[in-house]
Amino acid sequence: MRTHFIRRSYYLLTLLAACVCISTSAVAQTAPDAVYQDLGGKTGISKIVGDFLPIVLADTRINAAFKDTDMERLALMLTEQFCEVSGGPCKYSGKNMTEAHKGMNVTNAQFNALAEDLQIAMEKNNIPSSVSNKLVAKLAPMQRPIVSK
Known part of the structure; x- marks a missing residue:
């Protein structure tokens, strides 16, 4: 169960990081x-x-x-x-x-x-x-x- 939680947390963090990168690059572009x-x-x-x-x-x-x-x-x-x-x-x-x-x-x-x-x-x-x-x-x-x- 703990492994599942860690994988899920890793997945959510990866997804969040991707969203931050996308929104940051969208803001940087004019x-x-x-x-x-x-x-x-x-x-x-x-x-x-x-x-x-x-x-x-x-x-x-x-x-x-x-x-x-x-x-x-x-x-x-x-x-x-x-x-x-x-x-x-x-x-x-x-x-x-x-x-x-x-x-x-x-x-x-x-x-x-x-x-x-x-x-x-x-x-x-x-x-x-x-x-x-x-x-x-x-x-x-x-x-x-x-x-x-």
């Missing part, structure tokens, strides 16, 4: 659209982009690169891109980053200035730094195809 949701969905992203572009245009480090840019179209493309990259339902319909920036001679300093301006826009929209850092991290791989100088 939804694929968590960053998108934390940015406020498409509405929040549109608001961030709406605040971002005036900051870019006022930034003397990079504003000259945008003097002939269709800012309305850029706002649409950035909203789509940020939405898709953050895990939202949008699909970016613009050119790939290499093609879009061909001949612009973008430097690392300019790329970094743009990233700083984006973070300022997110701060203005009360996006927690942990969330803004996640978006910037998702955008960071674009540096290689954008920077050419």
Whole structure:
């Protein structure tokens, strides 16, 4: 009888441990659209982009690169891109980053200035730094195809 009790206790402990592991890993995993949701969905992203572009245009480090840019179209493309990259339902319909920036001679300093301006826009929209850092991290791989100088 004691052996039966020990086996049953062992079985229950094993089952309990498995449940704890499953629930812990479920908590550790985040939804694929968590960053998108934390940015406020498409509405929040549109608001961030709406605040971002005036900051870019006022930034003397990079504003000259945008003097002939269709800012309305850029706002649409950035909203789509940020939405898709953050895990939202949008699909970016613009050119790939290499093609879009061909001949612009973008430097690392300019790329970094743009990233700083984006973070300022997110701060203005009360996006927690942990969330803004996640978006910037998702955008960071674009540096290689954008920077050419």
